[in-house]
Amino acid sequence: MNECAPSPATRLSAALASLDAQGLSAQVSTSPSVLETHSHGEAMDAACLPGAVFMAESTEQVAAVLRACHANRVPVVAFGAGTSVEGHVTPTPHAISLDLSAMTAIEEVNAEDLDCRVQAGLTRQALNARIRDTGLFFPVDPGGEATLGGMCATRASGTAAVRYGTMKENVLGLTVVLATGEVIRTGGRVRKSSTGYDLTSLFIGSEGTLGIITEVQLRLHGRPESVSAAICQFADLDDAVQTAMEIIQCGIPVSRVELLDSVQMAASIRYSGLEGYEPLTTLFFEFAGGPAAVQEQVAATEAIALSNNGRGFAWADTAEERTRLWKARHDAFWAAKAIEPGARVISTDCIVPISRLGELIAGVRDDISASGLRVPLLGHVGDGNFHALIITDNTEPGGALALALDRKIVARALALGGSCSGEHGVGMGKLEFLETEHGDGTLAVMRALKNTMDPRNILNPGKLLPPGRLYQG
Numbered sequence: 001m002n003e004c005a006p007s008p009a010t011r012l013s014a015a016l017a018s019l020d021a022q023g024l025s026a027q028v029s030t031s032p033s034v035l036e037t038h039s040h041g042e043a044m045d046a047a048c049l050p051g052a053v054f055m056a057e058s059t060e061q062v063a064a065v066l067r068a069c070h071a072n073r074v075p076v077v078a079f080g081a082g083t084s085v086e087g088h089v090t091p092t093p094h095a096i097s098l099d100l101s102a103m104t105a106i107e108e109v110n111a112e113d114l115d116c117r118v119q120a121g122l123t124r125q126a127l128n129a130r131i132r133d134t135g136l137f138f139p140v141d142p143g144g145e146a147t148l149g150g151m152c153a154t155r156a157s158g159t160a161a162v163r164y165g166t167m168k169e170n171v172l173g174l175t176v177v178l179a180t181g182e183v184i185r186t187g188g189r190v191r192k193s194s195t196g197y198d199l200t201s202l203f204i205g206s207e208g209t210l211g212i213i214t215e216v217q218l219r220l221h222g223r224p225e226s227v228s229a230a231i232c233q234f235a236d237l238d239d240a241v242q243t244a245m246e247i248i249q250c251g252i253p254v255s256r257v258e259l260l261d262s263v264q265m266a267a268s269i270r271y272s273g274l275e276g277y278e279p280l281t282t283l284f285f286e287f288a289g290g291p292a293a294v295q296e297q298v299a300a301t302e303a304i305a306l307s308n309n310g311r312g313f314a315w316a317d318t319a320e321e322r323t324r325l326w327k328a329r330h331d332a333f334w335a336a337k338a339i340e341p342g343a344r345v346i347s348t349d350c351i352v353p354i355s356r357l358g359e360l361i362a363g364v365r366d367d368i369s370a371s372g373l374r375v376p377l378l379g380h381v382g383d384g385n386f387h388a389l390i391i392t393d394n395t396e397p398g399g400a401l402a403l404a405l406d407r408k409i410v411a412r413a414l415a416l417g418g419s420c421s422g423e424h425g426v427g428m429g430k431l432e433f434l435e436t437e438h439g440d441g442t443l444a445v446m447r448a449l450k451n452t453m454d455p456r457n458i459l460n461p462g463k464l465l466p467p468g469r470l471y472q473g
């Protein structure tokens with residue numbers, strides 16, 4: 001390192017001066033409360049204040065920020081809604097947090113082609129509210145009030161992935177600002193194309209480390225003619241998991257199949273006022289399609305549930321009741337947090353091939369008993385994906401115990417041919433598992449891509465890729 005090299009603080013000042021010279025100082029904030037909001041995501045433990053926050057309103061402004069930061073070697077951390085849970089948005093000191101949440105325009109809706117183009121800061125809830133009268137909807141539904149850009153960057157999914165897929169399957173194209181400030185478009189509006197490298201997929205899940213997404217071309221879906229929701233309770237967790245596995249293995253096209261174990265269900269009954277249900281392990285189902293198809297799915301699902309000692313279906317007949325049930329499911333994290341107000345909740349996210357789910361959950365249950373911790377379990381079990389919400393006090397030994405359990409659960413999933421994250425992503429929290437999951441050779445290719453696309457390592461440094469040798473070409 002050259003001794004005369006400017007310090008990180010000097011480089012940040014130079015980048016801000018360059019933005020000021022371009023008439024963009026009104027977009028910059030260094031107010032303590034704004035810096036604090038941008039110092040962490042939902043994982044409060046990994047906070048670090050950025051040097052400044054830039055509130056972007058257009059692709060051109062994002063490009064100006066990246067040009068200034070590239071020239072001055074200033075780290076840039078994209079910030080959508082900050083709901084990610086693995087330390088993704090935690091900046092390095094003297095970084096610029098680039099907030100895209102004001103970029104909420106819907107640029108076009110092509111109802112006849114079932115697609116739309118939106119700015120990256122729009123939330124999926126706002127999109128669905130604004131396109132309601134087209135009869136179309138966007139199905140990917142993570143629990144937080146996330147932005148579509150953030151959802152692309154984490155390759156998010158949710159309760160409807162079992163039927164509609166994740167962000168990977170529902171994004172047709174992107175506008176991306178590269179590290180140098182150059183703007184590119186990937187993909188397009190067509191449903192398939194066999195031309196060139198699939199750069200859209202490369203940016204989906206790249207966690208702000210390869211480029212900043214400013215616009216997203218999304219697939220939309222027709223609202224189904226008929227929707228039914230039901231819940232089925234089980235005295236035994238294994239029976240509920242077996243039911244979910246058999247439903248998927250039989251190819252029943254359920255729209256959603258979600259599990260809440262008895263600890264989570266008790267918390268959700270209290271938090272979401274789910275009167276009339278018992279604190280037992282519960283599967284939430286949704287069926288959609290034409291009335292005859294729905295009836296067929298329901299009959300097949302109910303038969304499987306009953307053969308696994310399910311206590312019968314309780315139907316949510318009205319739209320209001322369905323909304324109440326799914327809101328309770330989406331609020332499960334907050335319900336778990338409310339079990340011990342002020343406690344910390346570590347949300348483990350792992351996924352295995354569906355046939356190994358029973359084995360994984362049985363092992364996890366033993367790990368939880370051995371730990372003595374209180375841990376609600378819930379999951380998008382139709383995908384083989386589940387979360388353990390590890391509740392811990394704010395002491396150091398409590399945190400260490402919780403982290404040890406988290407690591408044990410993830411190691412179990414990897415040993416069963418799974419992945420250390422089904423949907424939350426890597427951020428900083430899952431870095432240590434990447435080598436085991438992907439192997440050296442694959443990580444070397446990922447590092448080579450990063451080096452090519454961001455040679456000055458300004459884009460969300462320290463996330464997604466564990467530090468390691470540079471690719472030797």
Ligand SMILES: Cc1cc2nc3c(=O)[nH]c(=O)nc-3n(C[C@H](O)[C@H](O)[C@H](O)COP(=O)(O)OP(=O)(O)OC[C@H]3O[C@@H](n4cnc5c(N)ncnc54)[C@H](O)[C@@H]3O)c2cc1C
Pocket residue numbers: 041042077078079080081082083084085088089100120141142143144145146147148149150151152153154155156157158159207208209211212213214333334423424460463
């Ligand atoms: C209660 C709760 C429930 C959740 N449930 C789910 C769930 O069911 N499924 C699921 O997948 N996740 C879930 N999450 C996690 C989180 O909501 C998702 O990871 C979400 O996709 C993050 O979106 P965001 O807008 O908040 O992104 P942020 O947290 O702001 O950013 C996430 C990452 O994306 C990068 N980024 C953000 N915007 C852009 C952009 N425009 N261009 C490039 N990079 C960008 C950031 O730098 C960061 O690395 C949940 C979180 C909470 C708190």
